[in-house]
Amino acid sequence: MSDHSQLLSPGKLGALTLSNRILMAPLTRCRADADHVPTPLMAEYYSQRASAGLIIAEATMVLEGNSSFWREPGVYSEAQVEGWRRVTEAVHARGGRIVLQLWHGGRSCHPLLNHGRQPVAPSALAIQGDEVHTPEGKKPYVVPRELRDDEVPGIIAGFRRAAENARAAGFDGVEVHGANGYLLDEFLRDGSNRRVGPYGGPVAHRARLLLEVTDAVSEVWGADRVGVRISPLNGYNDMRDSDPVGLTAHVASELGRRRIAYLHLMRGDFLGQQQADVVSAARAAFSGPLVGNMGYTPGEADAAIAAGTLAAVAFGHHYVSNPDLVERVRRGLPLTEPNPATFYSPGPAGYTDYPLLTA
Numbered sequence: 001m002s003d004h005s006q007l008l009s010p011g012k013l014g015a016l017t018l019s020n021r022i023l024m025a026p027l028t029r030c031r032a033d034a035d036h037v038p039t040p041l042m043a044e045y046y047s048q049r050a051s052a053g054l055i056i057a058e059a060t061m062v063l064e065g066n067s068s069f070w071r072e073p074g075v076y077s078e079a080q081v082e083g084w085r086r087v088t089e090a091v092h093a094r095g096g097r098i099v100l101q102l103w104h105g106g107r108s109c110h111p112l113l114n115h116g117r118q119p120v121a122p123s124a125l126a127i128q129g130d131e132v133h134t135p136e137g138k139k140p141y142v143v144p145r146e147l148r149d150d151e152v153p154g155i156i157a158g159f160r161r162a163a164e165n166a167r168a169a170g171f172d173g174v175e176v177h178g179a180n181g182y183l184l185d186e187f188l189r190d191g192s193n194r195r196v197g198p199y200g201g202p203v204a205h206r207a208r209l210l211l212e213v214t215d216a217v218s219e220v221w222g223a224d225r226v227g228v229r230i231s232p233l234n235g236y237n238d239m240r241d242s243d244p245v246g247l248t249a250h251v252a253s254e255l256g257r258r259r260i261a262y263l264h265l266m267r268g269d270f271l272g273q274q275q276a277d278v279v280s281a282a283r284a285a286f287s288g289p290l291v292g293n294m295g296y297t298p299g300e301a302d303a304a305i306a307a308g309t310l311a312a313v314a315f316g317h318h319y320v321s322n323p324d325l326v327e328r329v330r331r332g333l334p335l336t337e338p339n340p341a342t343f344y345s346p347g348p349a350g351y352t353d354y355p356l357l358t359a
């Protein structure tokens, strides 16, 4: 059995120094208030997980009016910056590091969550085969409005402003959310992007928005405090691409040239359908630190770091239910399974009440 010595060893992602390579993956938990302001309960939740090598805080709206969930946080208002400051201070007080995942929901947003506003996307194609939770119950996704090219600078400016706000809130860096079928991923993949012009067509055009956003937030933070997350195979939110390996190689190579802090790669498909070796494609094309995610056990993560494939691994569901995951891995203690019924429910149940085995 692995002693997990690689996973537990200190490391670096760009300018971010890590006490270990066990990262907390971004997890939407819908515990912000009705104005999308982070709550004291969120500060408690994140501080419980401060022993992670790096916390990647949940998907956070960069621009008002783009809600896709119930009570997810934003980072566009003064009150939200204040709320996040309480979170970062609580994590730092326990010696942790925390970056914020910057997010635009694109076509996953629903008018009932956004004062009637129609969502925007690269193309006027609705998410099929799933429904969204709204205050009026489950509803089909709506057909989004196709963004005009002259509106794209406003989106980039929103990410830039959010990056500035994240700095004001005391984060250690930011992660650009280019995964899981939200706006930047919708541009990346040809199943959801049927545009012509500078942001559609060949992969170099479809990746342009992600790279322009990365450049804008890098101007705020320095590229060595900016991570980027992609999920080239994930079918969640009705997503697909005709060449996920080619897409991965192109994005990885462009991000490598920019010397970002890390590339965060979701290696699989929540739906289990789309399969390819995107990890090897990313490793070959990307010169910087690669963070792996999706279905890793601590043992597999340790081996991937020992082999030089990955610099660190982000754990998702394990971090829902094991606030002291690092210490459990260190001592070889069993991991608690999370309860999906409380993933997005209000209050502390299933949020801050998972026990610390190692207290």
Ligand SMILES: Cc1cc2nc3c(=O)[nH]c(=O)nc-3n(C[C@H](O)[C@H](O)[C@H](O)COP(=O)(O)O)c2cc1C
Pocket (backbone or CB within 6 Å): 025, 026, 027, 028, 029, 058, 059, 101, 177, 179, 180, 229, 266, 293, 294, 295, 296, 314, 315, 316, 317, 318, 343
């Ligand atoms: C409750 C829940 C919320 C999630 N929220 C986000 C999110 O805000 N941003 C994101 O990029 N991924 C999100 N994910 C995906 C996770 O970050 C991660 O990719 C997924 O859990 C797979 O990793 P695992 O096998 O270690 O659990 C979420 C997953 C879960 C279960």
